Amino acid sequence: MRVEQLRATYQLEIQWTHFPLHPDTPEEGLTLEQLFAGRKIDISAANAEMAQLMATEGLPYGDRSMTYNSRLSQELAQWTGSHQGGDRIHDELFRAYFVDNKNLAHLDTLLDLAANLGLPPDEARAVLTSREMGHLVDADWQRARTLGIQAVPSFLAGDRLVVGAQPYPVLEELVLAAGAGRRV
Numbered sequence: 001m002r003v004e005q006l007r008a009t010y011q012l013e014i015q016w017t018h019f020p021l022h023p024d025t026p027e028e029g030l031t032l033e034q035l036f037a038g039r040k041i042d043i044s045a046a047n048a049e050m051a052q053l054m055a056t057e058g059l060p061y062g063d064r065s066m067t068y069n070s071r072l073s074q075e076l077a078q079w080t081g082s083h084q085g086g087d088r089i090h091d092e093l094f095r096a097y098f099v100d101n102k103n104l105a106h107l108d109t110l111l112d113l114a115a116n117l118g119l120p121p122d123e124a125r126a127v128l129t130s131r132e133m134g135h136l137v138d139a140d141w142q143r144a145r146t147l148g149i150q151a152v153p154s155f156l157a158g159d160r161l162v163v164g165a166q167p168y169p170v171l172e173e174l175v176l177a178a179g180a181g182r183r184v
Contacts, residue, residue: 006171018144020071024070049065062100064098071105076124077093
């Protein structure tokens with residue numbers, strides 16, 4: 001992945017900021033037909049294009065038919081970030097959502113993902129049922145609004161923002177303009 005390549009090449013501090021992507025999606029999710037109703041989108045063609053883009057990046061992509069509310073998964077990611085190896089949650093969430101078509105609004109799905117990372121499921125359950133990370137996700141959402149972020153992925157370094165899946169040279173230019181030094 002390009003971000004991992006940047007992290008390996010440059011001295012960077014990566015900060016994930018969560019984004020309210022379709023926050024009104026109900027817990028049971030929506031079919032892609034429901035999500036894009038009234039818009040002239042060929043879902044099969046869009047999925048094929050996305051699969052090709054993912055393949056180009058060396059990323060897996062499943063036969064996605066649903067979209068799910070990601071709010072609770074963002075709260076899980078906030079919690080895992082303070083644990084050893086917890087930053088791997090982003091890869092786990094990606095795979096669950098884009099490859100395995102799992103509902104990230106379901107508590108049991110998220111508990112399984114936490115357990116896969118070796119994190120204590122009882123603690124994860126307590127954090128998610130208490131919603132104690134909610135205020136941090138709210139702060140992320142506000143930060144995204146303040147920065148004018150309207151799509152994912154978006155990359156911010158210094159005072160420059162680039163939006164969308166970008167080629168490596170664009171991201172490299174972004175971090176160099178922000179003063180990133182090469183790793184020795």
